[in-house]
Amino acid sequence: MKKIGVLTSGGDAPGMNPAVRAVVKKAIYEGLEVYGIYRGYEGLMEGAVKKLELKDVGDIIHRGGTILQSARSDKFKTEEGQLQGIDVLIQHGIEGVVVIGGDGSYRGAQKLHQKGIATIGLPGTIDNDINGTDYTIGFSTAVNTVTEAVDRIRDTATSHEYTFVIEVMGRDAGDIAAWAGLATGAESIFIPERGSSKEEMLERLTKGFQRGKKHSIVIVAEGVGTGNEFADYIRENSHYQPRVTVLGYVQRGGTPVPFDRILGTRLGTHAVELLMKGESGKALGMQKNEISVHDFDYVFSDDSKDSNIVTKLADISTELSL
Structure with a gap:
């Protein structure tokens, strides 16, 4: 060649x-x-x-x-x-x-x-949604970008005692939401790989405010819906008035980590x-920190992507938000 x-x-x-x-x-x-x-x-x-x-x-x-x-x-x-x-x-x-x-x-x-x-x-x-690799090129930078954005939003949430619903990218995968959610201490994370009810989210928000919590962060992966949909549910079923931030294409730009x-x-x-x-x-x-090589057919197979780590991160975040 x-x-x-x-x-x-x-x-x-x-x-x-x-x-x-x-x-x-x-x-x-x-x-x-x-x-x-x-x-x-x-x-x-x-x-x-x-x-x-x-x-x-x-x-x-x-x-x-x-x-x-x-x-x-x-x-x-x-x-x-x-x-x-x-x-x-x-x-x-x-x-x-x-x-x-x-x-x-x-x-x-x-x-x-x-x-x-x-x-x-x-x-x-x-999106980190390619089979046969633990990490895709660009995923770590996107998580870093989302984490920095959520940290800034939490400053405002704390100052004004707001609940923020933040919509992140990921297509049909919840990796960005799960990793950034755990890194920022989000109260609720919604990802396609894990079943979470809006009722459970609202219950967690209510318990938090009852024990003196002044603000909350909810992170929604685009694969399960829009941030506005989740915010509307909160407004219609409680006295809270959440703010929505859609991070959008800012997640795809920036200096790679x-x-x-x-x-x-x-x-x-x-x-x-x-x-x-x-x-x-x-x-x-x-x-496992080693270069892997797979046929394209393996990458396209439905059962080769391990989403356990994503659901586990979301579960940990839920446990820690209690």
């Missing part, structure tokens, strides 16, 4: 740039040519491909987002779109591609793999090594 490509796809995540940097530096160190594919699969089909040199990835390890930009593409889900993208790769002599993204990005990589293009996937998403920089670097380096060995159709991750 003489030429490889690298692309970022789907939602951006802090740590993607360190991963891109590692792929480029490792490839050049090994004597390979490396090409950046801009705007994900959409850019691939349009031929947005550029050869990258060391100078192109200088001074990016601390930057959030992705210098390769990102996009979502419905067209690449079609046979026509995939063949169009493969034609572009063939024109540039690119034999293997490192794909950094989430579930949809992996599915695109699998299609390329099935059509003869070597692909390696790196888990780049703040050291963990995400190192995770992206380790996985990016290993991805190049696998391509050089002729591997393809593999998803990299980190399990």
